[in-house]
Each structure stands twice: as structure tokens, then as C-alpha cells.
Amino acid sequence: MALRILHTSDWHLGHRLYGRRRDAEHEAVLRWLLAMVRAHAVDVLMVCGDVFDTGAPSAAAQEQYYGFLQELRQTGCRHAVILAGNHDSPSFLAAPKGLLRALGVHVITAPQPLVLMDPYGRPELAVAAVPHLRERDVRTAMPGACLEDKAAAWVRGVAAVYAEVMRSVRSMAPQTPAVALGHLFVAGSQVADGQGMRFAVGGVDRVPVEVFPACTYVALGHVHGAQEVAGRAHVRYSGAPLALGFADAGKAKSATLVTVEGEGRMTCELLAAPAPQSMVRLCGPLAQVEADLRRLVEVGGSVWVEVEVTSPEPADTVRRRIEAAVSGSAVDVLCVRVPRSPSLALGAAGERLEELSPEEVFRRLLDAHAVEEGLRPQLTAAFAELMDTVLQCGDQHAP
Known part of the structure; x- marks a missing residue:
């Protein structure tokens, strides 16, 4: 049997x-x-x-x-x-x-x-x-x-x-x-x-x-x-x-x-097996992703979306445009990635990373990620506070 x-x-x-x-x-x-x-x-x-x-x-x-x-x-x-x-x-x-x-x-x-x-x-x-x-x-x-x-x-x-x-x-x-x-x-x-x-x-x-x-x-x-x-x-x-x-x-x-x-x-x-929740992964230039999102909105129904956008635009600008494309719909964008090159631009020939101050490294990272000017003072202040905390901890543990 x-x-x-x-x-x-x-x-x-x-x-x-x-x-x-x-x-x-x-x-x-x-x-x-x-x-x-x-x-x-x-x-x-x-x-x-x-x-x-x-x-x-x-x-x-x-x-x-x-x-x-x-x-x-x-x-x-x-x-x-x-x-x-x-x-x-x-x-x-x-x-x-x-x-x-x-x-x-x-x-x-x-x-x-x-x-x-x-x-x-x-x-x-x-x-x-x-x-x-x-x-x-x-x-x-x-x-x-x-x-x-x-x-x-x-x-x-x-x-x-x-x-x-x-x-x-x-x-x-x-x-x-x-x-x-x-x-x-x-x-x-x-x-x-x-x-x-x-x-x-x-x-x-x-x-x-x-x-x-x-x-x-x-x-x-x-x-x-x-x-x-x-x-x-x-x-x-x-x-x-x-x-x-x-x-x-x-x-x-x-x-x-x-x-x-x-x-x-x-x-x-x-x-x-059934698929109780529709899920879509979108990748590509910002204009293409926006068009794909609008098509999902037109189809209707609940959809979870993960997005990876290749764009020179600042990450916050990309996210705002993504949110606008699905506003008022059942399309829910769970994650937006805007990959950036991890490289750090150095200045004069022969300049080395270890010669830069932490503050200068942070400033150049803001440039590399195209962070908006309006956000920089708050981020710079937060970084300075973290640096102070790290230095204080180092002093407490110094021999």
C-alpha cells in the first residue's frame, strides 16, 4: 500500500x-x-x-x-x-x-x-x-x-x-x-x-x-x-x-x-503554494522605476515593492519621487536603495586618507553621497557629538 x-x-x-x-x-x-x-x-x-x-x-x-x-x-x-x-x-x-x-x-x-x-x-x-x-x-x-x-x-x-x-x-x-x-x-x-x-x-x-x-x-x-x-x-x-x-x-x-x-x-x-501577498522587486534608472510603479498603481491591489535606483539625484530626492509615484495607492514601497560608489575623492596627488581629519573625511562622504545642503548642518553636528563621545571613552580607558 x-x-x-x-x-x-x-x-x-x-x-x-x-x-x-x-x-x-x-x-x-x-x-x-x-x-x-x-x-x-x-x-x-x-x-x-x-x-x-x-x-x-x-x-x-x-x-x-x-x-x-x-x-x-x-x-x-x-x-x-x-x-x-x-x-x-x-x-x-x-x-x-x-x-x-x-x-x-x-x-x-x-x-x-x-x-x-x-x-x-x-x-x-x-x-x-x-x-x-x-x-x-x-x-x-x-x-x-x-x-x-x-x-x-x-x-x-x-x-x-x-x-x-x-x-x-x-x-x-x-x-x-x-x-x-x-x-x-x-x-x-x-x-x-x-x-x-x-x-x-x-x-x-x-x-x-x-x-x-x-x-x-x-x-x-x-x-x-x-x-x-x-x-x-x-x-x-x-x-x-x-x-x-x-x-x-x-x-x-x-x-x-x-x-x-x-x-x-x-x-x-x-x-x-498560494502567494498571499504580491511582491515585486524593481531595479533601474529613476524614470524607469517611476513608470513601473505607476503601472502597478494602475493595476490596483496590494503590492509590496523593493526598489533599487541608479540615479545621480540625492537619495532623499529619489525617495520623495518614489513616494509621490505611489501616493494614495495600495502599492507599498518597503525599501528604497540608491547605491553610491564607496570611493572617497582625494584632493592633491599623493594625498592619503590617514592625513585627513575625521571631520574632513565626513565632509567628503557627504559630497560622495550627494547629501542635500539643508541636511548637512544637522548631520555634521551629530557626527561631532559622536566623535566627542568616542574621544571621551578613549580618555577614560587610557593608561
Whole structure:
């Protein structure tokens, strides 16, 4: 009999975008996930990390999470496996795990073999569940070691964790289809520019796809775009079901429906997620951006916009013109960037930065950023106050 798994990750409940709350969007996505569980008679829900956006989620985010799990129980889904990601607090997630276990919810905050049972008490799925790992979880300190050696030790450590957990779960249910769960960055996966992911220097947090043991399916979280990894159809990131930033604006979001019919037999289907809030990223000269904004206003409807303008105009002038283009409409410009060259113009030939006073450096920076004359006295006074504070602190700590 086929076993249906819904693979999702990176909900980031409680996430804010440029200060805007996103509770309503998250609620819409959670409702959609529940509808997918019902529509496809899902047996197992797998949430592969980053349930919350922070380790201390808001009361609203917690209410959404626990409300979802309560309603999940009423859908007929027998099991849920919740993995801790790098944004989650393992201790916070684990606190109610005993209570949640009674609801068929398995909270994973440390590497764990897990055997899920069918309605008749027989093993139906062997799970090698590995939450987000940190360097201290897989290797000892290596003071003085080069990045290459640290990266190699990281890969060996991660591979050893997965091998041990899979070995354990296969010994518990040897004839059962097996899956591996993880929240980590696998080399070869595609990350959109501006997605906000942080990578360790030298790539020491990356692992090759070969670290995963042979199994029916590998369910991953951490990368926000849905994709198979390194050409392996059974190794997949589900991606975040909600666009968490403008890097994902206009891109399809989804969850992955996995059907397992036996050891080694697996099919995947992407289920398209709703986009509760329209988001657009605009880049280009000021006149072009203004024209694009006016077209959005004419279309109507709520739209969040991130703007990057190339213009010689002062940044404040650009922002005023952007605001005027959308005034009185449902188009909400959340961010306006006006990139400037970071270079500092020097005067006479041979002039060096260290020869300039802090005040002169600040004045030239105002020139480089084309700051309006009317704003300069206030900014210069604020800079002088900061300089006085710094100098006073230096005097207090001088020997």
C-alpha cells in the first residue's frame, strides 16, 4: 500500500519583512498545508527545520504552530516529524515533545532513529532524523588547522552522524522503506542572491550529496528554493512555502508530495503554494522605476515593492519621487536603495586618507553621497557629538 509524505520546511513563523508583520500570510500558508494533507490523504508530514524565525518566537507565532498541529490531528495524518533548524531553539521545540508525542508529533532536536508504525502496529517507515548540526556536534576544535582540513573534518563528521542513525533505524526495521531528514547546505544546491543565507568562510559548512546513506528519499530544509540536489531525484529541498524576501518575489513556492510504494520506489509531485501577498522587486534608472510603479498603481491591489535606483539625484530626492509615484495607492514601497560608489575623492596627488581629519573625511562622504545642503548642518553636528563621545571613552580607558 502506498505511503504519502508531505515534505515542507522553512516556515519561519514570526518572520517580518522590513518591519512588516506576516502573520496573515503564514496563516494562509498553514491553512493551505492542512488542505493539501486532506486532499492527498497524507500519512506523514515532515517539517525539515526552521519552524520559527527566531529562537524566542512571538506569542502569535506559537499560537499558529500549536494550532496547526492540533488541526493536523483532525485530518487523518498519522505522523508529523518536526526537525529543529538553525533558526529554531532546540530547547524551546523540545519542551512540549512529550505532550506532542501523544498527538503523533515527533519533535527532533538531536540525531535520532525513528520508526513510524501503520494503523496495525507494523513498521511502515524508517526515519533517520538529523536536525541542524553545528561544528561542535561533529568534530573537536582544530586550532591552527587550515580551512581545507576543517571542511574535510566537517564532512566526515556529518557523514558519520547520518551513517550511525541510518544503521540504527535499519536494525530496528530492516525491511521497511527508509528516509533521511536534514537541515543543512548541500554543495550544488542553488541559492538565490539576496536570500539572506549565511555561509561559513571557506565553505566549511557545506557537504557533498554523498554524505547521505542509501535510502528511498532524503528530505532537506535550509535552502528556500524547491529543487533536487546534484541530479539526484530522491534528494530534495522542499523550499519555503512562502516567499521570505524579495529574492523570491514572483517565484513559485511549493511543498513536495512524496509517494512511497516500497523500498527504492518513490515519486515526487510539487504542490503549488498560494502567494498571499504580491511582491515585486524593481531595479533601474529613476524614470524607469517611476513608470513601473505607476503601472502597478494602475493595476490596483496590494503590492509590496523593493526598489533599487541608479540615479545621480540625492537619495532623499529619489525617495520623495518614489513616494509621490505611489501616493494614495495600495502599492507599498518597503525599501528604497540608491547605491553610491564607496570611493572617497582625494584632493592633491599623493594625498592619503590617514592625513585627513575625521571631520574632513565626513565632509567628503557627504559630497560622495550627494547629501542635500539643508541636511548637512544637522548631520555634521551629530557626527561631532559622536566623535566627542568616542574621544571621551578613549580618555577614560587610557593608561
